[in-house]
Structure formats: C-alpha cells, structure tokens
Amino acid sequence: MKAKDALRHIDPLRLLALGLLIAPPLALFGLGMLWLWQTGSLYYWLAALLLCGAAGYGLQHWLQRRDRRLLAEASTEPDPDWPPRAEVVWRDVEALAEGLDWQDWPLTEGPRLIELGRLTLERVARHYHPKAEQPLLELTVPHTLLILERACRDLRRDIAEQIPFSHRLTLGDLIRIQRWKGSAEQAFRVYRVGRLVVNPVDALISETWRSLREQGTGVAQAELQGWFLRALVRKIGFYAIDLYSGRLPLTTEDPTAAPSAETRADLARAAATPAPREPLRILVLGRANAGKSSLINALLDRPVAAADTLADTTREFYGYPLVREGLTEALVIDTPGLDGNRVDEATLIDAALAADLILWVSPAHRPDRQAERALLEKLRAAQAARPEHRPPPLLVALSHVDQLRPARDWQPPYDLREPTDQKGANIQSAVAAVASDLAIPLERVVPVVLTDERRYNIDDGLWATILDQQDQAVRTRLLRCLDARRRAENWDLLRRQMIGAGRLLMKLPARFKASQTRQD
Structure with a gap:
C-alpha cells in the first residue's frame, strides 16, 4: 500500500531524468557481467563477492560484539558497602532497567527522560517509605538534586569514554536527525521503488545486502539507546540507594577523617x-x-x-x-x-x-x-x-x-x-x-x-x-561513620539556616524603613 502511494507522487519526467543518469553505470554493470561470463570468470567473481561479503559481515559482527562488551563493562554494579536491605532494592532497580523498551523513551524528548528518572526515584523510595502515599515526596530538595548531579556526572563520563564521536554529537544533531527521519525514509522508499523498476536484478542484490546490514547496525542502534536508558535508571537508582543507606551526605569530606x-x-x-x-x-x-x-x-x-x-x-x-x-x-x-x-x-x-x-x-x-x-x-x-x-x-x-x-x-x-x-x-x-x-x-x-x-x-x-x-x-x-556524619550534618545545616533566618529578620526593619522612604 505504501509503495502504491509512493508511485503516485513520482513525476514521470523526474523518473526519466533519473533513468538517464543511472543508465551509464547500469550499462557498465551489465557489460561487465557479460564480459565476465564470456571469459569464464563470472563464477570466480561471484565466489570473491561471497567471500568478501562474508568476511565483511563477520568483521562487522565482531565489532558489534566488541561494542556490546564495552557497554557491558560500563554497566553500574551494586556497591558492596551497602547494608543488606539495599540488595532487595537494587534487584527492583535492575528489573525496572531490564524491562525498558527504548522505543517508549525517545532520547530527544526531555520530559520523558525526566519522567523515567522520577519513576526510578519513586521505585527506590517506596522500599524505604512503604506506608507513605507518595514516598518520593519524602526526599529533601538538596538530596534530590545531589542524586541527579551524581547520576549525570557518571553518565557523562561513560558516554564520553564508551561511545565513539560522542564528543562531536550535539543536541541539535539529534533533533535534526529525528525531524528529518520521516522525510528521509519516504525518499528512500521512492528510490528503492525506482531502482526495482529500472534494474530488478541489481535491486534484489542490494535489498539482500541491506537486510544483512540492518541486522548488524539496526540492532546496534537499538542496543545503544537501550543501554543509555538502562544506565540512566541504574545510575539514579544507585545514588538513591546510596542516599537511603546513609552513604550520600551533602558534604564530600571523609567521614572517617576524625575520631568519634x-x-x-x-x-x-x-x-x-x-x-x-x-x-x-x-x-x-x-x-x-x-x-x-x-x-x-x-x-x-x-x-x-x-x-x-x-x-x-x-x-x-x-x-x-x-x-x-x-x-x-x-x-x-x-x-x-x-x-x-x-x-x-x-x-x-x-x-x-x-x-x-x-x-x-x-x-x-x-x-x-x-x-x-x-x-x-x-x-x-x-x-x-x-x-x-x-x-x-x-x-x-x-x-x-x-x-x-x-x-x-x-x-x-x-x-x-x-x-x-x-x-x-x-x-x-x-x-x-x-x-x-x-x-x-x-x-x-x-x-x-x-x-x-x-x-x-x-x-x-x-x-x-x-x-x-x-x-x-x-x-x-x-556506614557507622556516615550515619554519624549525617546526624551531625542535619544539626549543622539547621544551625546555619537559623542563623541565616535570624540575620534576615534583623535586616527586615531597615529594609522596610528604606522602602517607606523611597515611597515618600
């Protein structure tokens, strides 16, 4: 059905122009095949074609396995310093990450990625606040920002080290690719139909190789996007568990630096x-x-x-x-x-x-x-x-x-x-x-x-x-020192907040008086 719709939009004159342009290469291809047949070299050429194609496909498969291995090595693992409860929470985070379908979470849609991060935080928070109707609201604002900051920092490092040319890829490139994806696919379908009309044999061979290439590169693209989504969930889940386990204080000082x-x-x-x-x-x-x-x-x-x-x-x-x-x-x-x-x-x-x-x-x-x-x-x-x-x-x-x-x-x-x-x-x-x-x-x-x-x-x-x-x-x-540090940190933050609020209250009369003077 799509092929018929595409043919209706083809201008015959443009199709004629396309035929005139590709006629010399097609003639060269046909004459070359005839020459190979006459000299008895056609079977050798076909054998060389199959051998080179198999070697190229094997090399591509090996490269794909290498890329998979590199991505697997960059996977986030649970921390052995976590308390026993964290093991159950991490398994839940892993289940969420493995159950993702990359097509449901487009990388070019920021709100969807934010929603995925919120879903991960809520999944972890539910374990530590099982009786809360909205467990995610139990997180403090500074700690929420700290989780996202650490997760994004690790993702930035993993992407820069594991994904080729990621340092040259911009957000504009991603948006443009997504925007022109539909138009490019339609134009490519028209080209394939035209090639099928002009030279069926060449089109058949090209479609076969295209299918093989898609098996090698299409899966890699899906795996790459799936890896990014799984890595995002694991990173956010990792630092959320770190927080609830008492291992993510707001300060970066060594908790064992001073005796208790x-x-x-x-x-x-x-x-x-x-x-x-x-x-x-x-x-x-x-x-x-x-x-x-x-x-x-x-x-x-x-x-x-x-x-x-x-x-x-x-x-x-x-x-x-x-x-x-x-x-x-x-x-x-x-x-x-x-x-x-x-x-x-x-x-x-x-x-x-x-x-x-x-x-x-x-x-x-x-x-x-x-x-x-x-x-x-x-x-x-x-x-x-x-x-x-x-x-x-x-x-x-x-x-x-x-x-x-x-x-x-x-x-x-x-x-x-x-x-x-x-x-x-x-x-x-x-x-x-x-x-x-x-x-x-x-x-x-x-x-x-x-x-x-x-x-x-x-x-x-x-x-x-x-x-x-x-x-x-x-x-x-x-864990013992981090727990003590967190308790001391809470009191220290409260003390500084009260001091800041007191200073603000002391300045309010002077500010009110200055405001009244300007109005007069």
Missing part, C-alpha cells in the same frame, strides 16, 4: 594517645574471667589490659590502639564481663551496635553457655531492627583449650581437621560445640590459649581470621 566521641572517651579512660582519625572499633565481649583482657594483651603483644584470675577485673570500657602489619588503624576495646554486675546488657548491646568487629571470648572448659547465647540473640534482634546498617563480623576466641582433657597433655600444634590424639579430638569437639551453641559458623570459632607461658594459635589462627574479616569490618565502619 565514643572513640575519644574510650581512649581517655585508658589514658591512651588520641587517634588522628576514626579507627576500626574491635569490641571484646565475653563472660567474666573468660580471658578478654588476656586476649587484648596477646593481640598487642604487650601487657596493657589488667588481667587477673579474679572475676570482674575490668570495670569500665577501655580502648587500646592496635597497630599491626596488615591491619588498618584499629581500637580494641576491653569490656566488663557480661555475667557480672558492672554493666547491664543494654549497655553492652549498644556498644556492640557501635562496633565494627566483635571478638567474643568463650572458655572451652565451661559448657554452660546459656547466658552467652541469650545475649547474642538479643544482639542479633537489635541488629535485625536496623536493616540500614551492616552488622559487624563476629569471631569467637575459644579460650582455655589447654584445660580440656587430658588436662596435663599439652603438646601443640594440633591438627584439628584430622586429629591424631585425644587432645586434638577434644579441641575439635569443643569448637563444634561452641559453634552450635552460639549459632556461629564453624570457621569463625578459633581455639586459643592466652596465658603467656602457653600462648597458642594467636598469630596463625586468630590473627589470620581477623585479617580475613577486615574488609567487612571496614564497610561496617564506613
């Missing part, structure tokens, strides 16, 4: 040197006389914490700087026993929530672990009530393994995977029992001996496990 109030207080109680920046907070918990202070002395390799055979030696929270090769700046904090009367459970849980790594000391020769399990369950419940935070890794130092039966037999090292004697088998059983009683992964329970004369498995076992959990502890510290 808790760190300064812990260092002051231990008369230690103030920290230049916020360290990893490693909290040592356990029942009285389990070996907490002895563990700290073993980690620091010097006697700094008061360790005694009497219960409840530690009466306060004391922080000791821990400097060892391979570990970032850290503060190991000694605490009173959880079964003593020096501190209540709520205080211990609050301290654990503010920690980046927890070392739980449990004596191997005391099977009554009900109090330890009860406190751990309360701690886990408190952590589950804060899905926007990342819980710190928890390691168990199983102390006093040298006192397991046979008590007099102590000849380390012991192979706990395949023990060859009764002592090693009992240590292995104690590790499994503690992991089951406290609901801790088996690989996070480390048997140790903390007395100076029998010190065992500190460097090879416990220290290696601490270093293995260091990355997760650093992520926990980042």
